[in-house]
Amino acid sequence: MPNLKDIRRRIRSVKSTQKITQAMRMVAAAKVKRAENRVKAARPYSWALQDVFTDVYNALKDHVKSLEGSRYIELLYPRKVKTVGIVVISSDRGLCGAYNSAIIRKGLQLEKALVEKGITPKFYLVGSKAITAFKRYSKAESLGKISNMTAAPSIQDADTIAETLVKAFTSGEIDSIEVLSTHFKSMVSFNIEMTPLIPVKGQIKEYTQEILPEASHVSEDITAHEDAPKIRPELQLEPDASQTLDQLVPMYLSNSLYILLLEAAASELASRMTAMTNATNNASDMIDRLSIQYNKARQASITQEILEVVGGAEAIQ
Numbered sequence: 001m002p003n004l005k006d007i008r009r010r011i012r013s014v015k016s017t018q019k020i021t022q023a024m025r026m027v028a029a030a031k032v033k034r035a036e037n038r039v040k041a042a043r044p045y046s047w048a049l050q051d052v053f054t055d056v057y058n059a060l061k062d063h064v065k066s067l068e069g070s071r072y073i074e075l076l077y078p079r080k081v082k083t084v085g086i087v088v089i090s091s092d093r094g095l096c097g098a099y100n101s102a103i104i105r106k107g108l109q110l111e112k113a114l115v116e117k118g119i120t121p122k123f124y125l126v127g128s129k130a131i132t133a134f135k136r137y138s139k140a141e142s143l144g145k146i147s148n149m150t151a152a153p154s155i156q157d158a159d160t161i162a163e164t165l166v167k168a169f170t171s172g173e174i175d176s177i178e179v180l181s182t183h184f185k186s187m188v189s190f191n192i193e194m195t196p197l198i199p200v201k202g203q204i205k206e207y208t209q210e211i212l213p214e215a216s217h218v219s220e221d222i223t224a225h226e227d228a229p230k231i232r233p234e235l236q237l238e239p240d241a242s243q244t245l246d247q248l249v250p251m252y253l254s255n256s257l258y259i260l261l262l263e264a265a266a267s268e269l270a271s272r273m274t275a276m277t278n279a280t281n282n283a284s285d286m287i288d289r290l291s292i293q294y295n296k297a298r299q300a301s302i303t304q305e306i307l308e309v310v311g312g313a314e315a316i317q
Contacts, residue, residue, distance in 0.1 A: 004301065007294040011287060018283035024095065025276035031151075032187060032269035039184055039262045046259040053252040060241055070242040072249045074170060079199070083120040085143055085165055085174035086110065087257070088134070089181035089264040090127035092150045096268050097275035099182070100129040106192055107180055108133075111140050122174055124161060126150065126261070143168055150268065153261035155254060162253040169198060177253075181260045182267035188274060190267035197256055198249075 060067060067073045088107045090100050107123070107130070114121045124143040125131045127150045134140070144164045149157045168174045177198040182190045238244070 004294065004297055007290055007297060011290045011294065014283050014286050014290065018280055018287070021276045021279040021283060025273055025280055028269050028273035028276060032266060032273055035262070035266035035269050036184065036187075039259070039266050042259050042262055046255055049252060049255050053248055056244065056248055060245060067242050067245060070245045072166075072170065072245050074172075079175050081119060081175045083122060083174045084114060085122050085124065085168055085177045087124045087126060087161065087165070087177070087179040087181070087260075088130045089179065089260060090125075090130035090133075090150070091264075091268045092128045092147055094129065095275060096272035097278075099268055099271035100127075100133075103180065103182060103192060104130055104133045108137055110180065111138055122168070124165065126161070126264075143174070150261070150265060153258065153265055155258050158254045158258035158261060159250075161257050162250060165198075166250065166253060179257070179260050181264045183260075184263045184266040184270065187270050190263075190270065195256070195260060197253060 086107070088103065090103050094100065111121050111123075120140075122141045122143050123134060123138065125134055125145040126147075128147040131145050131147060134142070144161075146157065146160060165174075165177050169177060176196070179195040179197060181193065181195065183193050184190050
């Protein structure tokens with residue numbers, strides 16, 4: 001049995017750790033509420049922009065000749081997917097439970113499955129955790145990386161990512177753009193989802209269910225609702241269709257990436273709050289067990305001293 005000094009030292013150590021985890025839990029709880037509000041505020045605009053982009057995309061498919069000067073005319077031509085550009089969104093910091101390990105594990109599984117199907121994956125890595133893990137375990141080519149921004153992402157960060165992806169797509173380096181990230185549901189849960197960005201009718205859905213069977217939800221194609229009868233207004237594009245597409249595509253990509261970054265940041269904070277709550281509770285349980293162990297050791301020590309005194313007194317007599 002450990003001596004009293006060792007047990008007291010362990011209790012002090014656990015109490016110090018508990019203070020840290022409790023402080024981190026309180027900070028995460030304060031931040032996650034603000035992150036949740038940012039996500040809820042950004043979602044309506046994101047959904048509306050997706051609808052506008054889908055309407056314009058469908059309207060322009062029948063007017064390809066008027067788009068010859070557009071940088072993004074490739075979007076309107078069918079392209080066989082041989083190389084997939086995948087954005088993996090992780091965090092820059094740890095101590096958030098299984099948040100990072102789950103998203104990195106899915107990304108590595110996705111890489112393996114794509115290679116087996118003859119499709120070449122290329123990753124754009126967001127967050128230092130994904131950068132470190134993929135550098136060590138992945139053999140795929142990197143499209144780029146960005147870090148030190150996941151706790152509070154900005155639209156400028158989304159613009160940086162979108163610019164790199166658009167250049168890779170328009171140059172023919174990649175044939176589609178997908179995002180592997182977490183989508184915030186509540187303070188205690190989030191989903192890992194694949195979100196197709198470009199082309200609109202992404203082919204990633206053909207293998208998502210096989211590769212990520214544990215994912216509870218895969219984002220639906222934003223044009224899926226077009227099968228239902230719907231009266232659409234006539235679109236008038238000013239100054240012309242080519243300039244409209246050139247302006248709308250970067251806006252659509254940047255906004256889509258921005259809302260995904262916000263969702264990931266909220267999920268990270270919620271995961272950290274849950275992890276620190278569990279750590280604080282575990283520290284309390286450990287302190288209770290060590291206190292019981294300390295009391296037992298103290299009682300045994302006192303009993304031993306009494307026996308020694310009694311034994312000495314009997315020996316004198």
